[in-house]
Amino acid sequence: MKLAERTSQVQPSFTIGINAKANDMREQGIKVINFSAGEPDFTVPEKAKRAAVWALDENKTKYDKVSGLIVLRNAVAKKLKEENNLDYSAEEIIISNGAKQAIMNAILATVNTGDEILVPVPYWTSYPEIIRLCGAIPVIVRPEDKVDYKVTVEDLEMYITPKTKMLLFNNPSNPSGTIYEKEEIEKIARYCQEKDLWILSDEIYERFFFEGEYFSPANVGEEIRERTIIINGMSKSAAMTGLRIGYTASNVEVAEAISKMQGHLTSHPALVSQYMAEVALNECREEIASQLSVYKKRRGLVLQELDKLKDVTYLKPSGAFYVMINFGAYKDRIKFDKSFSLAFADKLLEEAKVAVVPGIAFGLDDFARIAYTVSEEDLIEGVKRINDFLSAL
Ligand code: PMP
Numbered sequence: 001m002k003l004a005e006r007t008s009q010v011q012p013s014f015t016i017g018i019n020a021k022a023n024d025m026r027e028q029g030i031k032v033i034n035f036s037a038g039e040p041d042f043t044v045p046e047k048a049k050r051a052a053v054w055a056l057d058e059n060k061t062k063y064d065k066v067s068g069l070i071v072l073r074n075a076v077a078k079k080l081k082e083e084n085n086l087d088y089s090a091e092e093i094i095i096s097n098g099a100k101q102a103i104m105n106a107i108l109a110t111v112n113t114g115d116e117i118l119v120p121v122p123y124w125t126s127y128p129e130i131i132r133l134c135g136a137i138p139v140i141v142r143p144e145d146k147v148d149y150k151v152t153v154e155d156l157e158m159y160i161t162p163k164t165k166m167l168l169f170n171n172p173s174n175p176s177g178t179i180y181e182k183e184e185i186e187k188i189a190r191y192c193q194e195k196d197l198w199i200l201s202d203e204i205y206e207r208f209f210f211e212g213e214y215f216s217p218a219n220v221g222e223e224i225r226e227r228t229i230i231i232n233g234m235s236k237s238a239a240m241t242g243l244r245i246g247y248t249a250s251n252v253e254v255a256e257a258i259s260k261m262q263g264h265l266t267s268h269p270a271l272v273s274q275y276m277a278e279v280a281l282n283e284c285r286e287e288i289a290s291q292l293s294v295y296k297k298r299r300g301l302v303l304q305e306l307d308k309l310k311d312v313t314y315l316k317p318s319g320a321f322y323v324m325i326n327f328g329a330y331k332d333r334i335k336f337d338k339s340f341s342l343a344f345a346d347k348l349l350e351e352a353k354v355a356v357v358p359g360i361a362f363g364l365d366d367f368a369r370i371a372y373t374v375s376e377e378d379l380i381e382g383v384k385r386i387n388d389f390l391s392a393l
């Protein structure tokens, strides 16, 4: 018996794999500093937890609307209006099992088998794999600018073909933390309009914005809003990673197509999680906002520590909670076959007990990514261990 071809076309998730390895080592009593998975170390806001208890007491445990609870879709619409100055009605919002499913839904609804999707480097590790699972082709765009890797219209122009149907745009970026200015977004959005491309705008780190003002492609104007599918969710902003709530905001036609498909796949996410998300959005804004200052402080600290490392540079993050660090200067001191970053991350975990994600997972093999979702104490200890490791190479 043979497995389907599509199973060999996708890689297992690097981020999830390394996180699991680090957790296994911890269970064996090894003191690992885990910089791998981008998972907030905060807990779910208390009020949201109580909503779960309430939902169970009220027996909210039956099948419900595929597109998501109306109270939650209204809460998302309210959030988009009040925080992002975007007008979406509840009919234009679909609640899914995490942003991962929202991304897959959006691609399945808009892109045909064999069509191409532009994916700028560095990209979140799951994008190319989700695209392949949908039967489409990820076209990896390598921006000219190597300072912060912001993609420009000129870059896109080099990779576009008649088969290109979508641009995958992630702002702030996982893994670089790069943030695009309003003018840069406007130019890219207008180009997508000229070339008749969908814009999949992954805004899951939209609340982790340390500099400037937030701006979505959907804010550019009505025609751009029509071709933009916003992806967001509760994993990062409300520390609800395991509760699996994501959503799309799109035009009504796309929303209906997504709902039609989701009705055959997962129906809807667990109602308990949906009630929690509603409360997190409507009643926990201040608590969630206060977490931002913690991340901002940690960012300052980690950059200050990284500045002490010899022959190491990084992409300066303005948002999200990651730093992409360039260890390329150490390439000739690590034995590797196909991938330097993979060998580097393995050796670092084995010898220094520090878990990072190899840059190859994001399309940049000279780099490794750290997530500063750990305590200040662990941040300092982790970078110190990296320093000792590099000195011993
Ligand atoms: N988009 C980006 C850029 C991410 O980093 C992640 C990782 N959590 C996701 C989407 C998926 O998030 P989730 O499925 O947990 O909502």
Ligand code: GLU
Pocket (backbone or CB within 6 Å): 013, 015, 016, 036, 037, 038, 039, 124, 126, 174
């Ligand atoms: N998105 C996070 C990361 O990049 C969590 C793990 C995952 O789902 O990939 O680390």
